[in-house]
Amino acid sequence: MITPAEEQVPATAGVTPSAPWATTITYMVALLVIASISVTSHLLTNRIVARQSTTALLVNTAGRQRMLSQRITRLAQQSADGTLAPTAAAAQILALTARMETAQHQLIDGDTAIGLKGSDAPQIHDLYFGSKVHLQQQVLDFLAHARAFAAQPSPNLSDPHLHAMVTAADTSLLDGLDAAVALYQSASEHDIRHLEHLMNTLTALMLLVLILEALLIYRPLFNRLTSAISLLLKVSTTDFMTGLLNRRAFLAAAERELAMSSRSHVPCCLLLIDLDSFKNVNDTYGHPAGDLVLQNFAAVAHKSRRDGDLVGRMGGEEFALILPATDLDGGIQVAERLRVAFAESRVTSNGRTIAATISTGMLCTTGGSLTECIAHADRLLYQAKHSGRNRVEAASTAAPARPLTSTHAGAH
Numbered sequence: 001m002i003t004p005a006e007e008q009v010p011a012t013a014g015v016t017p018s019a020p021w022a023t024t025i026t027y028m029v030a031l032l033v034i035a036s037i038s039v040t041s042h043l044l045t046n047r048i049v050a051r052q053s054t055t056a057l058l059v060n061t062a063g064r065q066r067m068l069s070q071r072i073t074r075l076a077q078q079s080a081d082g083t084l085a086p087t088a089a090a091a092q093i094l095a096l097t098a099r100m101e102t103a104q105h106q107l108i109d110g111d112t113a114i115g116l117k118g119s120d121a122p123q124i125h126d127l128y129f130g131s132k133v134h135l136q137q138q139v140l141d142f143l144a145h146a147r148a149f150a151a152q153p154s155p156n157l158s159d160p161h162l163h164a165m166v167t168a169a170d171t172s173l174l175d176g177l178d179a180a181v182a183l184y185q186s187a188s189e190h191d192i193r194h195l196e197h198l199m200n201t202l203t204a205l206m207l208l209v210l211i212l213e214a215l216l217i218y219r220p221l222f223n224r225l226t227s228a229i230s231l232l233l234k235v236s237t238t239d240f241m242t243g244l245l246n247r248r249a250f251l252a253a254a255e256r257e258l259a260m261s262s263r264s265h266v267p268c269c270l271l272l273i274d275l276d277s278f279k280n281v282n283d284t285y286g287h288p289a290g291d292l293v294l295q296n297f298a299a300v301a302h303k304s305r306r307d308g309d310l311v312g313r314m315g316g317e318e319f320a321l322i323l324p325a326t327d328l329d330g331g332i333q334v335a336e337r338l339r340v341a342f343a344e345s346r347v348t349s350n351g352r353t354i355a356a357t358i359s360t361g362m363l364c365t366t367g368g369s370l371t372e373c374i375a376h377a378d379r380l381l382y383q384a385k386h387s388g389r390n391r392v393e394a395a396s397t398a399a400p401a402r403p404l405t406s407t408h409a410g411a412h
Contacts, residue, residue: 030213037206044199055192057116058184061103065139066177068100072146073169079149080157090150097146104139107180121187127179135176142168239313241291242298250312254322255370257310261324262367267398268324269331269364272377273301273338275317276357276389289349293356296347304338328364328396335360335392343390357390364396 072093079089108128110117128136142165149161168174237249245253254270261268275281275297282290294317301311301319310322321338323331343357361380363373376395384393 027213027217030209030217033209034206037202037209041199041202041206044195044202047195053115054117055185055189057114058107059181061107061116062177062181062184065100065103065107066174066181068096068103069142069169069173069177072096072100072142073165076146076149076155076162076165077157080155080159080162086153086155093146093150097143097150100139101143104136108136121183124180124183124187127176127183133176133179135173135180138168138173138176142173242295242313244298244301244319245310245312247312247314250310250314250320250322251370253310253312254320254373257322257324258365258368258370258373261365265366266325267327267364267366267396268322269326269328269334269362270373270377271321271323271331271335271360271362272314272374272381273319273321273358273360274381274385276359276385278317278356281354281356285349285352285354289347289352289354292347292349293354296345297342297356297358300342300345301338304334304341306334309334326364327398328394331362331364332392332394335362335394339390339392359384359389360392362392362394364394364398366398368397 075084075089075093075096078084079086079093105111106114106116127133145161145164145168149155149159149165152159152161155162237245239246244250257268258270260266275293278290278293281293294313297319298311298313301321305311305321306323308324312320314320321334323334326334339358339360343355345355347354359381361377361382361384363377363380365373365376368376376397380393380395384391387393
């Protein structure tokens with residue numbers, strides 16, 4: 001029993017009218033997320049570079065404080081032991097103390113002119129202003145002793161200001177300045193590690209977005225595109241009512257098979273089939289019933305064919321088969337099997353049972369043009385029609401000595 005035609009082109013599974021809009025919105029959101037991550041990563045990279053530059057300035061400035069304290073103390077000692085003239089030493093000491101004081105202000109408050117921002121790390125603030133070290137006060141005390149020493153006209157080695165400077169430069173102040181350098185570097189490394197962690201997180205997030213985009217957007221798009229291409233190919237090569245190859249697709253396939261048969265000298269068979277008295281079916285039972293008969297033949301032909309055999313609808317109630325690598329006897333067997341199977345099949349329309357038969361013209365050949373082969377098979381079909389219908393008329397050009405062969409199972 002054949003149900004009403006399933007000839008309509010099937011919709012692509014899972015695709016709704018809103019799907020393209022949803023996909024577009026999802027794609028745009030993914031692009032915005034990736035763009036945001038890229039911009040943020042760029043800003044973080046700039047911040048890391050700026051932070052490294054600031055760290056270099058801070059470490060250099062803090063290291064210069066240590067160097068200046070050592071130079072000031074050495075100049076004071078040279079002035080006290082007479083190695084340098086007190087006036088010349090005093091001028092250098094005052095110049096170096098001014099530089100040291102400026103550097104101290106830069107470390108504490110920052111200096112926009114040189115792109116230096118003071119550190120707000122709690123450890124550094126505690127180092128400079130906490131009661132334990134109070135490095136800020138130590139620096140100020142050192143500078144005060146240095147200026148007081150430089151103000152003396154005749155300094156000597158027993159000068160208390162010199163003693164305080166030497167003690168500070170060799171112990172507490174030196175340790176404090178060393179600790180400041182280490183803390184500046186450590187605080188900066190901590191900030192940079194934090195920024196790098198954010199960078200890694202953003203990179204992982206962007207990779208995740210790309211993976212999700214591939215899975216949720218591109219893969220469905222690719223699947224829909226593949227389905228659309230397959231559907232388009234099917235529509236362009238398939239007869240919408242019967243599901244068989246349409247005329248154009250069948251002729252192209254038959255031409256390929258004939259060319260292969262010609263090259264290999266292996267025979268193939270071309271069958272042209274026409275439903276007998278099909279106009280009477282339409283006139284008696286109606287065109288919907290005629291459509292059911294056509295679909296019934298397509299189903300029987302598809303079931304009866306062998307692997308590799310091709311079945312097509314040439315138009316109206318006319319069909320065709322191409323049987324590759326098949327000689328005359330083999331072709332007749334296939335044609336007879338199909339003829340009998342269709343004659344025994346039935347369809348039902350509006351409670352009425354309909355039977356139909358076919359007439360077949362079959363040509364077995366190893367060459368010749370497709371047009372010539374079709375014309376030859378068509379003549380055989382015409383002969384079958386005029387010999388009583390419901391029969392197979394066959395001939396072979398592959399073996400010229402073979403006589404014309406005709407088989408039948410009674411007129412219809």
